[in-house]
Amino acid sequence: MPSRKPSEPAAPPLLECREVKVSFGGIHALSDATLVADRGMVTGLIGPNGAGKTTLFNAITGLHPPDTGLVRLDGEDISQVRPHRRARMGIARTFQRLEVFGSLTVRENVLVAGEIWRRWSKNNEVDVAAQAEELIERVGLRHLARERVDSLPTGPARLVEMARALATNPRIMLMDEPGSGLNEAETDEFAGLLIDLAEEGLAILLVEHDVELVMRVCKRIFVLDFGRMIAEGTPKEIQRNKAVQAAYLGTAA
Ligand SMILES: Nc1ncnc2c1ncn2[C@@H]1O[C@H](COP(=O)(O)OP(=O)(O)OP(=O)(O)O)[C@@H](O)[C@H]1O
Ligand SMILES: [Mg+2]
Numbered sequence: 001m002p003s004r005k006p007s008e009p010a011a012p013p014l015l016e017c018r019e020v021k022v023s024f025g026g027i028h029a030l031s032d033a034t035l036v037a038d039r040g041m042v043t044g045l046i047g048p049n050g051a052g053k054t055t056l057f058n059a060i061t062g063l064h065p066p067d068t069g070l071v072r073l074d075g076e077d078i079s080q081v082r083p084h085r086r087a088r089m090g091i092a093r094t095f096q097r098l099e100v101f102g103s104l105t106v107r108e109n110v111l112v113a114g115e116i117w118r119r120w121s122k123n124n125e126v127d128v129a130a131q132a133e134e135l136i137e138r139v140g141l142r143h144l145a146r147e148r149v150d151s152l153p154t155g156p157a158r159l160v161e162m163a164r165a166l167a168t169n170p171r172i173m174l175m176d177e178p179g180s181g182l183n184e185a186e187t188d189e190f191a192g193l194l195i196d197l198a199e200e201g202l203a204i205l206l207v208e209h210d211v212e213l214v215m216r217v218c219k220r221i222f223v224l225d226f227g228r229m230i231a232e233g234t235p236k237e238i239q240r241n242k243a244v245q246a247a248y249l250g251t252a253a
Pocket of ligand 2: 054
């Protein structure tokens, strides 16, 4: 018997959120959030302050699971899976309020994440130290590898957080405003890095207020406003969308 009928749909998207709802007391932070993010591309998630972007990241990573609705990873419902298990399943994240080990060096930050990943994956073949060096090089921090992270400006510190997320060999990386604190040259480098990582197959879900950066790197963009997804489309479609202009681009200008 053939394992797949021709009429069967293609593989499910790597990440799918369907009608996710999250309330804090009487506040409906998310009332209807549906999105997909797939391998090999950067997907944007934009919206005004307080729209619910970070809340959706918390629902996806399990820090604050949805009240109702679904989060699926590669077709599997993970809505009630605990955060550390989701991380092991390949969901990595960087935070809006930078979270790094300030008293450790750049290299140590990345090494710690690699060691944790090695323990999870029980993969003793991988040379975690070599992987850390590669990642540090990749995000352009080789010259700072021995510096304590709390001595660094925000831009490089954000890159440390990114290298640390990558050291867990994720399938999807959620990034919450990684561009804030980066200067123009760093933003350019960063955009190139995101595109390269996506081309290698990683799924990236990007929350970012720098609209130009979002338009440059994202294939698809979802727009949240007051906890609801009000638009979805290519950068061009989103730029032309009247509801988006009113809700987001208008206020950001
Ligand atoms: N722990 C919490 N307790 C109560 N209300 C919360 C909590 N976290 C978020 N909210 C509220 O939920 C709504 C969505 O917040 P969220 O931080 O997800 O927005 P955001 O889109 O990430 O905004 P920003 O662009 O400013 O980061 C806001 O009204 C916020 O005040
Ligand atoms: Mg936020």
